[in-house]
Amino acid sequence: MSINQSIFIEKSVGKNGINQPFDVEIIKKQLNAQMPVSYSRLMINGTCDSNTIDTIIDFQKKVLGFRQPDGRVDPNGKTLLALNDPVSSVKWNKNSNQVINGQWTGDSSRWSQTKKLQSLNPVFRVKVQNVLDALTQRGFQPKIFFGWRSVSVQQELFNKGRSKVRFSFHNAQNTDGTPNAYAADIIDKRWGWEKKAEDNGFWSALGEEAKKQGLVWGGDWTSFKDVAHIQGRQNSELAKTKQESGL
Ligand SMILES: [Zn+2]
Known part of the structure; x- marks a missing residue:
């Protein structure tokens, strides 16, 4: 479950995306590798379900700081670039920590x-x-x-x-x-x-x-x-x- 620094996709994945099964699977694996340890992992298959889209949105908000996340990963877009960057995992963790920051x-x-x-x-x-x-x-x-x-x-x-x-x-x-x-x-x-x-x-x-x-x-x-x-x-x-x- 390690971060692959050079994933690429043929067509868009996520909300209103083309969602070719093999592209979806690549994105799900990478999201799993990047996500905070407290998150439950996405099931690895070629289906882009609501969980997958919610996870992309969460990634775009907490890692990329998007105010209006579109929930989609495009072949040459910023979201894909960030998904290939190991530092994103640290950011995602940190920014989730602040949200969770409840009872210590x-x-x-x-x-x-x-x-x-x-x-x-x-x-x-x-x-x-x-x-x-x-x-x-x-x-x-x-x-x-x-x-x-x-x-x-x-x-x-x-x-x-x-x-x-x-x-x-x-x-x-x-x-x-x-x-x-x-x-x-x-x-x-x-x-x-x-x-x-x-x-x-x-x-x-x-x-x-x-x-x-x-x-x-x-x-x-x-x-x-x-x-x-x-x-x-x-x-x-x-x-x-x-x-x-x-x-
Ligand atoms: Zn000790």
């Missing part, structure tokens, strides 16, 4: 997987999704335990000796206070932190896949091994991240 309260370790993903920085989130997909392909059952968490939860963990910092990459936020975490703790839902996770090679697989995405893995730390922890920034960027968070 309660125990964040109990949020749904979707909400935990939403609590991550958009660029980091795409990489975490790739790690989760790769682990699943390797037969693991990965899930996010903590994405974002509040500074007060961080303080509790610090007091209990479960974290070595009072502010961590898990606490990063946007200036409006919405979560923008640069860290995630990933476990296999069958084993958690039990010894079985290590025996079955889960932590080393997590480290491998995280590093393939250019992420930092806590299992590499010598002073404070944190095998479930992956992050999108270097430890040296912590102060900068705190400042950006307005904390």
Whole structure:
């Protein structure tokens, strides 16, 4: 489900489009690859249904900033160009986040997987999704335990000796206070932190896949091994991240 940077279509797809089945299928696949993780994927077939058109409209509004989206992708149009651009995925995520931006309260370790993903920085989130997909392909059952968490939860963990910092990459936020975490703790839902996770090679697989995405893995730390922890920034960027968070 990765973004293909050179899709093309013969005829228009979408509202009032020609909708040749093979063109429709190409556009649906690309929309799926670009869309925010919280969206449900379009069924891949040659039918341009109302879901497909709504998704094109949402893309045109949130990525291209169209005030009057036409819901159609033309062979040489702006919408197709944007669909070929990997940056669109980041924009789409970000602008959907602002709309969803509802309740970021309660125990964040109990949020749904979707909400935990939403609590991550958009660029980091795409990489975490790739790690989760790769682990699943390797037969693991990965899930996010903590994405974002509040500074007060961080303080509790610090007091209990479960974290070595009072502010961590898990606490990063946007200036409006919405979560923008640069860290995630990933476990296999069958084993958690039990010894079985290590025996079955889960932590080393997590480290491998995280590093393939250019992420930092806590299992590499010598002073404070944190095998479930992956992050999108270097430890040296912590102060900068705190400042950006307005904390
Ligand atoms: Zn962590």
